Amino acid sequence: MGLNLAASLTQVLRLDDVSQVGHARRVVQKLAEQHGFATADAGRAALVATELASNVLKHAQRGELHLRVLAHGSQPGIELIAVDRAHGFDLPSCLVDGYSTGGTQGIGLGAVSRLAQVFDVHADAQGAVVLARLYRQDDQGKDVRVGVSQHSLHDDPACGDSWHVTLDGQRVSALVVDGLGHGEEAERAARAGVDAFVQAPFTPPQQLLGELHHAMGGTRGGAVAIAQYDGERDSLAFIGIGNIGATLVGGDRPRGLASHPGIVGGQYRKGQVFDYAHLKGHLLVMFSDGLQTRWNLQTYPGLAHRHPAVIAAVLHRDFCRGRDDVTVLVIDLEAVHG
Ligand SMILES: [Mn+2]
Numbered sequence: 001m002g003l004n005l006a007a008s009l010t011q012v013l014r015l016d017d018v019s020q021v022g023h024a025r026r027v028v029q030k031l032a033e034q035h036g037f038a039t040a041d042a043g044r045a046a047l048v049a050t051e052l053a054s055n056v057l058k059h060a061q062r063g064e065l066h067l068r069v070l071a072h073g074s075q076p077g078i079e080l081i082a083v084d085r086a087h088g089f090d091l092p093s094c095l096v097d098g099y100s101t102g103g104t105q106g107i108g109l110g111a112v113s114r115l116a117q118v119f120d121v122h123a124d125a126q127g128a129v130v131l132a133r134l135y136r137q138d139d140q141g142k143d144v145r146v147g148v149s150q151h152s153l154h155d156d157p158a159c160g161d162s163w164h165v166t167l168d169g170q171r172v173s174a175l176v177v178d179g180l181g182h183g184e185e186a187e188r189a190a191r192a193g194v195d196a197f198v199q200a201p202f203t204p205p206q207q208l209l210g211e212l213h214h215a216m217g218g219t220r221g222g223a224v225a226i227a228q229y230d231g232e233r234d235s236l237a238f239i240g241i242g243n244i245g246a247t248l249v250g251g252d253r254p255r256g257l258a259s260h261p262g263i264v265g266g267q268y269r270k271g272q273v274f275d276y277a278h279l280k281g282h283l284l285v286m287f288s289d290g291l292q293t294r295w296n297l298q299t300y301p302g303l304a305h306r307h308p309a310v311i312a313a314v315l316h317r318d319f320c321r322g323r324d325d326v327t328v329l330v331i332d333l334e335a336v337h338g
Contacts, residue, residue: 002168002201003144006071007194009159010150015053015084016062024053024065028078035069035076037136044115045078045134051112052082052130060086060127066149066313070133077117077135077143081313085127118143120307122314124300129313145332147309149316152325153182153290160186160222161288161327162194166201170231173201174331176244177212178288179222180263182325189219189265202228205239209264209271216265224264227257227284229333236276236284236333241268243289249297249304250282281334283308285315290326292319308332 013024028049032042049065056063063084070077109130113119118133133143144167152159160179165172175197179189196215203211205226212224223242229235238246240259248255255276262268283297283304295315297304303311308330315328 002166002171004071004198005144005146005165005167007148007150007162007164008069008071009152010148011067012151012155013053013065013067014062015056015065018057021050021053021057025050028067028080031067031069032078032134035078037078037134041134041136045080048112048115048132048134049080051109052080052132055109055130056082056084060084063127068148070135070144075136075139075141077133077139079309080116080132080134081309082130083127083313083317085317118307120310122300122303122306122310124303124314126318129310129317131307131310131313133309145308147307147312147330148328149312150325150327151290151316151320153323156183156325158182158184158187159325160190161290161325162187162190163286163327163329164194164197164201165329165331166198168202171202172227172229172231172331172333173197174227174229174284174286174329175201175224176246176286176288176327176329177222177224177264178242178244178290178325178327180220185220186222186325189216189222192216192219193222193224193264197226205237205273206271209239209241213264213268219265221263221265223259223289225257225259225286227286229279229284229331231333234278234280236279238274238276239271241271245285245287245289245291245293247285248276248279248282249285250279254296254298279333283311284331284333285311286327286329286331287315288325288327290321290324291315291328292321295319 179186225244
């Protein structure tokens with residue numbers, strides 16, 4: 001039922017030398033081919049990777065390229081996000097074709113914006129974040145206004161955080177789960193939670209939390225937060241146990257959604273459902289405790305109106321603690337289906 005967005009780690013390619021441009025191109029070409037892109041579409045993705053990487057090296061000297069496979073059902077897409085920490089990113093200049101060539105085969109961000117189905121940029125005093133999402137040319141599906149940045153501590157292949165989002169018509173159900181600690185046992189706990197969630201993501205929240213509690217019983221347990229939004233009723237139900245942050249952004253001021261203490265799969269005293277209404281135009285941001293809590297999107301002019309994937313990347317860039325796995329999930333409640 002519905003469209004399932006499943007968790008996968010963000011793959012990070014470091015960029016501090018021109019030789020890494022070719023590496024990025026090859027990695028993206030291969031990733032696209034592995035996910036069923038025809039040669040021309042994979043070439044398009046590779047060209048975008050080349051340009052984004054070249055652009056970072058040209059204006060920032062160093063940065064990162066973040067890659068994700070967008071698992072939107074049977075037609076996967078590729079997401080590329082260039083993240084750098086340079087000052088004075090000159091967007092109008094970069095959008096001019098050929099501007100960022102720097103002696104490579106660069107084609108300019110203007111060309112990238114035409115090659116990718118989704119293109120967006122945020123630039124501030126901390127640096128620039130450039131998003132490109134590519135789908136297969138024959139893909140008739142719409143982009144999904146959900147963004148995520150997920151990284152394990154020390155790039156461990158096992159990640160103790162997980163998440164899942166299911167879309168069904170006007171309804172959205174979102175889960176973030178953080179298995180206690182990090183590493184393989186934490187991952188096992190988180191996966192048990194996700195597996196239970198996926199069975200019936202629109203089960204009433206209290207009952208659904210109970211299902212996760214049961215499923216995580218044989219593991220070390222973890223923190224869980226579930227948010228269910230119904231676009232027709234324009235209302236959101238939230239339930240959380242442990243340290244998963246959740247914030248509604250929009251309106252006059254951000255609203256933090258309250259969780260109760262405890263360990264799902266271990267012990268918690270009670271789960272309480274909180275309901276929120278009139279959320280059209282709001283963003284829902286859910287994050288594990290690998291992210292600091294003191295961020296405020298209002299301090300970034302324009303960022304709240306950017307694509308959720310850009311917002312997730314900026315929050316990760318500026319507020320990752322670096323001591324734990326980290327997950328930032330951003331959902332545009334008004335236009336989740338693009
Ligand atoms: Mn954690």
